[in-house]
Amino acid sequence: MPTTTIPVDRTDRWWEELPGGRNRLPARAHLNSDAPQLNLDGTWGFRYGQRADGTGLGEPGTIEVPGMWQLQGHGAPQYTNVIYPIPRQAPHVPDENPTGHYFRTVQAPAEWSNTVEAGGRIVLRFLGVDSAARIWIDGQDVGVTSGSRLTQEFDVTDALADGAEHLLEVRVVQWSVNTYLEDQDMWWTSGIFRSVDLLLRPAGGVEDLTTVADYDPATGAGTLTVTARDASGEEIPAQVQVPALGIDASSTDGPITVQQVAPWSAEGPTLYDATIATDSETVTLRIGFRRVEVDGEIFRINGERIVLRGVNRHEADPRVGRTQHFENMDRDVELMKLHNLNAVRTSHYPPHPRFLEVCDEAGLYVLVDGDFEAHGFHSDSTWGEDPSGRAERPADDPQFKDALVERTRRFIARDRNSTSVVIWSLGNEAATGQVTDAMFDAAEAADPTRPVIYEQDYRTDRSAMFSLMYSTHEESEQIGRRELSAEYREKLVHMLRGLGLDAPDGGFDDAPALTKPFFWIEFAHAMGNGAGSLKEYMDLVEQYPALHGGFIWEWIDHGIDTTDADGNPIWGYGGDFGERLHDANFVADGLVLPDRTPSPALEDAKHHYSPVRLEVSPGRAVVKSRYAFRDLSHLRAEVSVDGRVTWQELELHPVAPGEQTELTLPDAAEVTTVRLVTREADGPVPAGHELVTADHVDARALAARVPALSRQVAPEQLEDGSWQLGPAHFDDLARLTQLGWIEVEHAWADLYRAPVDNERARTRVPLEARWKQICLDVARRRLVEARADGDALVVRTHLGLDGNGLGADVTETWTSDGTAVDVQVEIAPSSRWPEDLPLPRLGWTIALDRQLTAVEYDGYGPHESYPDTGGGTTFGTWSATLEELQTRYVFPQENGNRAGTVRARLTDDAGGVEFAMPEGLGFAARPWSSAELDLRAHNGSLRADGRTWVTISAALHGVGSAACGPVPLPEYVLTARSATLRMRLTPVSA
Numbered sequence: 001m002p003t004t005t006i007p008v009d010r011t012d013r014w015w016e017e018l019p020g021g022r023n024r025l026p027a028r029a030h031l032n033s034d035a036p037q038l039n040l041d042g043t044w045g046f047r048y049g050q051r052a053d054g055t056g057l058g059e060p061g062t063i064e065v066p067g068m069w070q071l072q073g074h075g076a077p078q079y080t081n082v083i084y085p086i087p088r089q090a091p092h093v094p095d096e097n098p099t100g101h102y103f104r105t106v107q108a109p110a111e112w113s114n115t116v117e118a119g120g121r122i123v124l125r126f127l128g129v130d131s132a133a134r135i136w137i138d139g140q141d142v143g144v145t146s147g148s149r150l151t152q153e154f155d156v157t158d159a160l161a162d163g164a165e166h167l168l169e170v171r172v173v174q175w176s177v178n179t180y181l182e183d184q185d186m187w188w189t190s191g192i193f194r195s196v197d198l199l200l201r202p203a204g205g206v207e208d209l210t211t212v213a214d215y216d217p218a219t220g221a222g223t224l225t226v227t228a229r230d231a232s233g234e235e236i237p238a239q240v241q242v243p244a245l246g247i248d249a250s251s252t253d254g255p256i257t258v259q260q261v262a263p264w265s266a267e268g269p270t271l272y273d274a275t276i277a278t279d280s281e282t283v284t285l286r287i288g289f290r291r292v293e294v295d296g297e298i299f300r301i302n303g304e305r306i307v308l309r310g311v312n313r314h315e316a317d318p319r320v321g322r323t324q325h326f327e328n329m330d331r332d333v334e335l336m337k338l339h340n341l342n343a344v345r346t347s348h349y350p351p352h353p354r355f356l357e358v359c360d361e362a363g364l365y366v367l368v369d370g371d372f373e374a375h376g377f378h379s380d381s382t383w384g385e386d387p388s389g390r391a392e393r394p395a396d397d398p399q400f401k402d403a404l405v406e407r408t409r410r411f412i413a414r415d416r417n418s419t420s421v422v423i424w425s426l427g428n429e430a431a432t433g434q435v436t437d438a439m440f441d442a443a444e445a446a447d448p449t450r451p452v453i454y455e456q457d458y459r460t461d462r463s464a465m466f467s468l469m470y471s472t473h474e475e476s477e478q479i480g481r482r483e484l485s486a487e488y489r490e491k492l493v494h495m496l497r498g499l500g501l502d503a504p505d506g507g508f509d510d511a512p513a514l515t516k517p518f519f520w521i522e523f524a525h526a527m528g529n530g531a532g533s534l535k536e537y538m539d540l541v542e543q544y545p546a547l548h549g550g551f552i553w554e555w556i557d558h559g560i561d562t563t564d565a566d567g568n569p570i571w572g573y574g575g576d577f578g579e580r581l582h583d584a585n586f587v588a589d590g591l592v593l594p595d596r597t598p599s600p601a602l603e604d605a606k607h608h609y610s611p612v613r614l615e616v617s618p619g620r621a622v623v624k625s626r627y628a629f630r631d632l633s634h635l636r637a638e639v640s641v642d643g644r645v646t647w648q649e650l651e652l653h654p655v656a657p658g659e660q661t662e663l664t665l666p667d668a669a670e671v672t673t674v675r676l677v678t679r680e681a682d683g684p685v686p687a688g689h690e691l692v693t694a695d696h697v698d699a700r701a702l703a704a705r706v707p708a709l710s711r712q713v714a715p716e717q718l719e720d721g722s723w724q725l726g727p728a729h730f731d732d733l734a735r736l737t738q739l740g741w742i743e744v745e746h747a748w749a750d751l752y753r754a755p756v757d758n759e760r761a762r763t764r765v766p767l768e769a770r771w772k773q774i775c776l777d778v779a780r781r782r783l784v785e786a787r788a789d790g791d792a793l794v795v796r797t798h799l800g801l802d803g804n805g806l807g808a809d810v811t812e813t814w815t816s817d818g819t820a821v822d823v824q825v826e827i828a829p830s831s832r833w834p835e836d837l838p839l840p841r842l843g844w845t846i847a848l849d850r851q852l853t854a855v856e857y858d859g860y861g862p863h864e865s866y867p868d869t870g871g872g873t874t875f876g877t878w879s880a881t882l883e884e885l886q887t888r889y890v891f892p893q894e895n896g897n898r899a900g901t902v903r904a905r906l907t908d909d910a911g912g913v914e915f916a917m918p919e920g921l922g923f924a925a926r927p928w929s930s931a932e933l934d935l936r937a938h939n940g941s942l943r944a945d946g947r948t949w950v951t952i953s954a955a956l957h958g959v960g961s962a963a964c965g966p967v968p969l970p971e972y973v974l975t976a977r978s979a980t981l982r983m984r985l986t987p988v989s990a
């Protein structure tokens, strides 16, 4: 087989053409049909080069289709968020252009010949090719694609009808005119990344199809309108059958009404199997009846106000990138349903079509973004000096109009039969102008049944709903109240100008935005540890009907499997592949880690997104339904008064959507935990699944678990100046060095934490730089005084910071009964501490000279909590390995704090240490220090040092979401203040 038959052509620059694409068949619906098809996925021939015209293609090898070539050993992935990785000279791209020349033989099955003779066609279909491809069969031109995440079809009948073997060649270029329209925040990777199929299209088949299944919430009636079309776009009659509803009618007889249907919603995704048939083809689909409406300032589905408890989902995988395996899509939807999410935005392009099928079936409201982002034209925060971008933005540039209007039609045509799709969005971050106006026209014409939105239409002149990203709580509240402060209006006008628009007279004042429903198209930026204060966002949604929730940014960390310089396996991010321009780990900001392990933020979301709100107080629990349609009969209420060991069912009276009820609880216990669990399996959610849990803890009773030590021994100073107090030994500088049989490396008051992503350099308030400027990360201890005071050893130290006079005075008071030691640590930060500089922590860290791998603690768990996160944690006795207590954030940072811990026992086979904190303090245990967390750039590079580092915190600064959102709310800011920690340390022998 030849590997290419294509002569080098230096004149035809097909990859820079506008409107782009050649010979493509018109857009149509993605359909499941009984017409034969042949899947062409698998191992293809491949030659890699650096020129789109084919000059200098390398030696032939092979490549997997679907896939991205940078993840198969050719070239390298590059990550940028906003900026283009090439000179911005649309529609042109550099001469050096990574190019993959794919080839394979292709043969139409012999049995297709009859259908072809009868007027049928053979169609070559690509579901996704990034960024542009030209196709040949036997060296004859077939066509050119346009739109990486859009289906592209070509008629190849003439080339393949003879049933013989032919050579199919696909030349894919990394950079093309499409690059300018596809500047989404993700890896720049290329290739045929979705399936390729050969379809046999029978004459008289269902070429295109529109089904509208309306539900009338007032009567319960369903109306099905079916329009089938042939290849010329003419409407044709087709037989519509929905056996479960007794429907058997011709599509051309008009809308079919059924008196009673079960509607579809995310809460009850009823689908009906349907067939639409002509003499030559039968299409099968699953139809859900539902009505989507924008009713004044309320967004309704089936007549009810809908709260979007959503997430933005990119297609990402640590091994295959944007290529999606069925398991990934199924797993994502399963995890979303298990964690109380009810909505997903397919940021920022149409997903693999299979994803929408899974959403239809499991019940998720979907907002589909068109494949359009041109952020690199209008962000001068990134490249400061060049103001040309805004004026040249494709959204207002007539040369892009046809391409973008066609993209809009194409993505809507593909998915308009998907029940789960409830909102269309033109795209993301591309500004506005005459072209987006035309896109609105095209979208509204393509589908009059769903709202069309576009976030950057800030004034909401055309958008059916008002949406913004990363609004603060305060701003959101103003939107909810429908009253914007002068300052906020000014900010919005400034945002309009940032897009290159002249703010109209009156600025934002006459904008229709506040007359329409509002949602956060992105919020709660989940980068690393965080986002904080999801609770407060969801409280606003409950308070203000116009606020409809939104979509957390984002679902998954896009880390890529690779190794660090020492060969350790890591999740790579921007800069790890030799890129000159990149945006570092901003690509790792999801609710699940790259391998799809839920991060604590997903558990937090599960709690605050719960469709039932649960509040427990002594003797009673309030159960408030946030469902729009369901009652609570599918849930069982249970109570535990022994810290989650045994559960007892509680009577739960029927609760209508939006209503609330009270549960009577047993008499006050130390800990009363209530949970709602599913009675039966429901889609991906199994029976017995905990939907929501909450507890009430009697802090005083818990504190009493740690009775006062009898002070039987007094401190003794030895000849070398060291001290002995019961099991504790202190060196001559009064530093704890021994606890029973365990050596202690160090124990000191700790004001620091490895900064979280929300505190690092690119954030709005880069605290890390300020903390490091004052050397808070390397505080130095100075002994002021150690003395015996009766039976107590009192150690006064000063924690100083290099180069300045800030720091803290620390007083430790140690007592012992001979077997355990109690210590009270008083920390007093300098009185001149800068008012606007929060402290990371007020705590105490001890390094035990053994790796104690088994941990059991009485505190809030099982996942980590910080002051503004930790939703879904309850008090209990939790066991974990030391390793399991770590959250493997892609970029190492503070993690793993367990709040309200009163007891923690860390052991290995020989024994260990037990900590008791009567007041319930933060507890974190790690196999490495905060300094190690602070030093490394990848989770996989962290090295355990053979010790166990335990940090007890009296207070922590909130985590917020300042990487791309607000700083912690005032109540979660740790301002410099004094704190006292009380702990008991008991050495334990096996």
Ligand code: GAL
Pocket (backbone or CB within 6 Å): 081, 184, 185, 348, 428, 429, 469, 522, 525, 553, 586, 589, 964
């Ligand atoms: C938004 C953008 C997203 C993502 C996010 C930051 O501005 O729409 O694509 O870049 O910021 O993670």
